[in-house]
Amino acid sequence: MKKLINSVDTVLSDSLHGFCRAHGDILVAGDDLKFVRRKDLKQGKVALISGGGSGHEPLHGGFVGHGMLDAACPGQVFTSPTPDQMIAAVEAVDTGAGALFIVKNYEGDVMNFEMAAEMAVGEVATVLTNDDVAVEDSLYTTGRRGVAGTLVVEKIVGAAAEAGGDLASLKALGDKVNARTRSMGVALTSCTVPAAGKPMFEIGDGEMEMGVGIHGEPGRRRVQLATAEEIAAEMTGAILRDLGEAASGEVLLFVNGFGATPAMELYLMYGEAVKSVEAAGLSIARSLVGNYVTALDMAGCSITVTVLDEEMKRFWDASVHTAALRWGM
Known part of the structure; x- marks a missing residue:
């Protein structure tokens, strides 16, 4: 380690x-x-x-x-x-x-x-x-x-x-x-807790954990690595099915990295998620991309969709000044 x-x-x-x-x-x-x-x-x-x-x-x-x-x-x-x-x-x-x-x-x-x-x-x-x-x-x-x-x-x-x-x-x-709000994550590698000194779980080079949790908990299933387009389509599909009839109108689309995924890949995943969200008839009104809710050094990401109303949009846009989020000040 x-x-x-x-x-x-x-x-x-x-x-x-x-x-x-x-x-x-x-x-x-x-x-x-x-x-x-x-x-x-x-x-x-x-x-x-x-x-x-x-x-x-x-x-x-x-x-x-x-x-x-x-x-x-x-x-x-x-x-x-x-x-x-x-x-x-x-x-x-x-x-x-x-x-x-x-x-x-x-x-x-x-x-x-x-x-x-x-x-x-x-x-x-x-x-x-x-x-x-x-x-x-x-x-x-x-x-x-x-x-x-x-x-x-x-x-x-x-x-x-x-x-x-x-x-x-x-x-x-x-x-x-x-x-x-609904989210789903995917892991390409495990994370390593300092006290343990070794990865929390083993995953093959050609595998991914679909539906992983932010502590490295198992997801829905272990599957072969797919393209970003296929991964994003599965994740957003699961999210939108779960939202059901509530999935309409304007949404916030948030692609979050788990700590070891570079920004280039996160924006690529955002672009793929946009395709699925817009194909479902939703309008992306607000966006966020980056490593914000991480799992130490795990490679992978999550996708979050929030169905917005006018009140929620107004408060999302309101000024914020923190270590990790800053706008409108």
Whole structure:
């Protein structure tokens, strides 16, 4: 294993120190690195808090800042953060309007965020993301996995919070965005967790894992490597079938890299996904391409489709200033 690390025991803390130094104009670290939070809090605003296992950067810390999250709680690699991290984050960023947790549907995340919501002082609501159409259950989840669609929820709800939305309306909006969002991923290689020192799973040179999860969980099936056109057609087809009658009008098309896929290939996949989406009669109103919800060094990508309405478009377009997303400022 070749990694740019000092030791497997300090990889997360070392990374967080560097992250906060690089983006000190936007965010600061909480005590004992339990969370990172927005540097300049907006009084009277509902606080948005998310988090999860590390290894998916820039999710979630890279989305802390104006127009998105107020705090993010990083767990160890592919491991849920603990309730005390979330409680500390609430105490640091809740300015009196309550807090909204945005939680990916993984068993540890759900359990720990639920415990934190029960123990936190002040009003707390939760939006659960479960956009992955590949499989209903895995080692990590009960029900569908929360994957790249989480970014879409965080961006749209974050803009609504910045505009002054109350806790109830923000939860309703988050649930709506999640319900109108579907994703599916494909892996060409495994990822390597530093503590393990070897790939999480074996995959042949001529194989791919269709429907893989962001922790390297198995997908729908192991198949022979196909062309980008064929891969994109299968993924978008599964997404649109799952959306059913809701798949109409304008959509956001988001092609996300898993960490080791170059931009050239991601844009190529975007171009192929466009063909399938437009062939289904949909209009692509907004786009995003890049490595945003990763799986360490896994090669592959996911495709996300969100069916937009005017409110969602307005909040997607609203200004954002974070380490990983910046526009309109």
